[in-house]
Amino acid sequence: MLHNRRILVVEDEYHIAEEVAEALAEEGAEVLGPVATVPAALAMAEGEERIDAALLDVNLGGGMIWPVVDLLVGRNVPVVLTTGYDAGSLPERYAHLPRCEKPVALREITRALQRALPS
Amino acid sequence: MSHPETMMKRQRVLGDFGEAALRSQDLNEVLDEACRLVGEALGTGRAKILEILETERQLLVRAGVGWETGIVGRLRLPMEEHSSETFAIDEGRPVISQDVAREDRFDVPAFMKEAGVVSFVNVPIFLPGGRPFGLLQVDATEPRDFGEDDIRFLRTYTAILGPVIDRLLIARTLRSTEERFRLTVEQALDYGIFLTDPEDRITDWLPGARAVYGWAAEEVIGQPSAIIFTPEDRQENRDAWETETASREGVAPNVRWHLRKGGERVFIEGSTRALRDPDGTLLGFLKIGQDMTERLMAERRLEEEKERFRVLVEGMPQLVWRSDGEGQWTWGSPQWLAYTGQRQEETHGRGWLRAVHPDDRAAAVDAWHEARACGALDVEFRLRRAADGSYRWHRTRAVPLRDEASVPRPESRILEWLGTSTDIDDLKRLQGQQSILVAELQHRTRNLLGVVRSIARRSFDPSPGREEYEARLSALGRVQGFLSRSPTWEVALADLLDAELMAAGDGTSERIVVSGPPLQLPGDKVQPLALALHELATNAVKHGAIGQPDGRLKVIWRLEDGRGPPLLLLDWEESGVAMPAPSVERRGYGRELIERALPYQLQARTRLEFMPDGVRCRIALPLRDPEDEEPATWPRGGEHAP
Known part of the structure; x- marks a missing residue:
């Protein structure tokens, strides 16, 4: 389903990043990253020519992902957030974005990405 | 032409009246005697004096002789245009009616006709200065031509009568004035009033003095007025200073604590006035003082109460204020002034709103509308701190002060609102930090579950057991999600x-x-x-x-x-x-x-x-x-x- 899709993964926790990247690769996706910091994520979000979707951890070691979200949304890239926060803790303007609550089941992530991608 | 005998008789009547007028101080008595003598002198046996009642436009039968009871002192005649009485007064000269039956110039009062009066003469009585007092009316029960002599006699008679009446009227007024004055002074029980002689010994002790100072008149007459001064004042010769000042300047203030009979103290506000006769000789002193003890104590209690309130209000960290029901302030506490930098009058009305953050002003005004409905104000807004220009959150609450409900107004009325504004900025910041901490904790807990799951993946080969384990960790994560979302746990x-x-x-x-x-x-x-x-x-x-x-x-x-x-x-x-x-x-x-x-x-x-x-x-x-x-x-x- 995610075959040949270029998916940006931003996750600051190594184990989770690896696990997610592996699972996406198994689904046939081409993983961009994963990267763990806001600057690295910004660089990829800006520099990559083609991004089909992005899976973004909200809290990156204390730094918030919002600048990256803004940039990607500006590029019309579908975004799925992963977070330990509940919706009430998120800024209002991002509360509508698709969201997987941690700890996320891998199946849930792939489902959320498939829904987010234009078919 | 008059008889020498008649002349003699009339001379005697005048003399008798003069004596009677000198003997008596009673106006009614003198007027009655005047009527009796004139009736005798003219041989009618019937006469009366009518007094003008100016305001009522009436004539009162003030005195008379030969009349049935119910007339003298009672009967009033309207001062009509067509009466002989009014005519005589207006003309200022005697008016004669020789035969009532043939009279066509005047209306004759019914009571006179009923009494059988056939002819009469009216002679106006003037007081010194020309003011009319009334009429002397001599009535006869047969037609009579009152002659020149009669008229001359009556004129002389009323000329004497006028000044006599005047003197008695003045005496009566004086007596009633004195009486009124005495009654007034004796009823003034809140005022200690007494008189002393030139040596300041008490000569007159009025009932008010007894009430205020406790002493009875017989206990203090002859005593120096120093007995009501406190020992401290006597030590300083305040009593002597007072009479000396009054002697010199006419009056001396007397505002100090005094002693009562039992030794209790009363606070007196009054004065000592020197009394002198017309040639300047000192007769003594008039001392009038009001007992102000109760009011002084009440004022003192009120002052203490106000002071306590002030200390309380100014000592508490809250900003206190008073307002009417529409949020129109009437007073802001010194803390409010110090905090916001406003001057007192700048807080008044809606002026206090200028210290509120512009974004919060609408909410503050809305809160006042709601307060009227629910009887309490409770609103949070930011206030500008003058010291550093920062806006800090305040919780503002107020309750209405009501008057007593009464029968005509069963609903008690709101007199004003008393409010406080409390700085909750630190509290708000802490709450904010706390929710950040809680969110951070959620984030970490759930990240940790993810990490634990992923480490397990790395540690064990794929197996049904590992998958079950992962699924169970996910279930745990979902539970954490639910709990962190629920404010009520x-x-x-x-x-x-x-x-x-x-x-x-x-x-x-x-x-x-x-x-x-x-x-x-x-x-x-x-x-x-x-x-x-x-x-x-x-x-x-x-x-x-x-x-x-x-x-x-x-x-x-x-x-x-x-x-x-x-x-x-x-x-x-x-x-x-x-x-x-x-x-x-x-x-x-x-x-x-x-x-x-x-x-x-x-x-x-x-x-x-x-x-x-x-x-x-x-x-x-x-x-x-x-x-x-x-x-x-x-x-x-x-x-x-x-």
Whole structure:
């Protein structure tokens, strides 16, 4: 389903990043990253020519992902957030974005990405 | 032409009247005598004096002789244009009516006709200065031509009568004035009034003095007025200073504590006035003083009360203010002024709003509209701190001050509002930090679950056990999610079931029925129950109703609210399932959770059965701990050992 899709993964926790990247690769996706910091994520979000979707951890070691979200949304890239926060803790303007609550089941992530991608 | 005898008689009458007028001080008596003598002199035996009552435009029969009772002192005649009486007064000269029967110039009063009066003469009486007092009227019961002599006599007579009446009227006025004055002074019991001689010895002691100072007149007459001065004042010769000042300047203030008979003190506000006769000789002193003790004490208490209030208001950290019902301030406390930098009059009316953050002003005004309806004001807004220009959150509350309800107004009225504004900025900041911390904690907890799961993936080769483990960690994560979202630390049972069934399959299908009343599970029951439901759902996917195309699942619960704590009764019923052969699965972790963990941790009663067409599970879960009903019994170690 995610075959040949270029998916940006931003996750600051190594184990989770690896696990997610592996699972996406198994689904046939081409993983961009994963990267763990806001600057690295910004660089990829800006520099990559083609991004089909992005899976973004909200809290990156204390730094918030919002600048990256803004940039990607500006590029019309579908975004799925992963977070330990509940919706009430998120800024209002991002509360509508698709969201997987941690700890996320891998199946849930792939489902959320498939829904987010234009078919 | 008059008879010498008549002349003599009339001379004698004049003399008699002169004597009578000198003897008597009573106006009525003198006027009656005047009528008697004139009736005698003119031989009519009948006469009367009418007094003008200016304001009423009436004539009162003031005195008379030869009249029936009910006339003299009572009868009033209107001063009409067509009466002989009015005519005589207006003309200022005697008017004669020789025969009433043939009279066509005037109307004659009925009572005179009834009394048989046939002729009469009216002579006006003037007081010195020309003001008319009234009339002397001499009546006869036969036609009579009052001659020149009669008229001359009557004129002389009224000329004497005028000044006599005038003197008696003045005396009467003086007497009543004096009487009024005496009554007034004696009734003034709040005023200590007394007189002293030039040596300041008491000569007159009025009732008010007795009331104020306690002494009776006989106890103090002849005493120096120093007896009502305090020892301290006497020491300083205040008594002498007062009379000396009064002698020199006419009056001296007397505002100080005085002594009463029993030694109690009264505060007097008054003066000492020197009394002198017309040639300047000092006659003594008039001392008038009002007892102000009660008022002074009341004022002092009020001052103390005000001072206490001021200290309280100015000492508290809150900003205090007073307002009318529309949020129109009348006063802001010194703290408000110091905090906002406003001047007192700048706070008045809606002026205080200028210290409120512009974004919060509408809310502040709205709060006042609501306050009128609900009888209390409670609103949060930011106030500008003058010291550094920062805006800090304040909670502002006010309650109305009401007057007493009364019969005509059963609803008490709001007099004003008394309010405080409390700085809650630090509190708000701490609350903000706290919610950030809570969010951070959630984030870390759930990240940690993810990390633990992923480490397990790295540590163990793929196996059914590893997948089950991962799924269980996910269930734990979902529980954490629910709990962190709930402000009341409660989770709806239906949400919990939906989440587990969702995670197990791709969602609900028509083969699954979930039904029961809305029910909030207490936070401490959520995790064990969620794990048990997770095991049931996972099993149903692998071996049961969810996984098999013909399988059906019903999850039904109800609340049993009888004796003891309320009980949740939950039934998990699978049907249409082709049951696998008994295996180790049946003694697995799920079974352990249901049959042992739930009774152990939640005091639940559970039953798990493997029926030929599917799994049945019943969970009876007390929703409150038995400890809530009765005192907890904890193991107490060795202290009860025998």
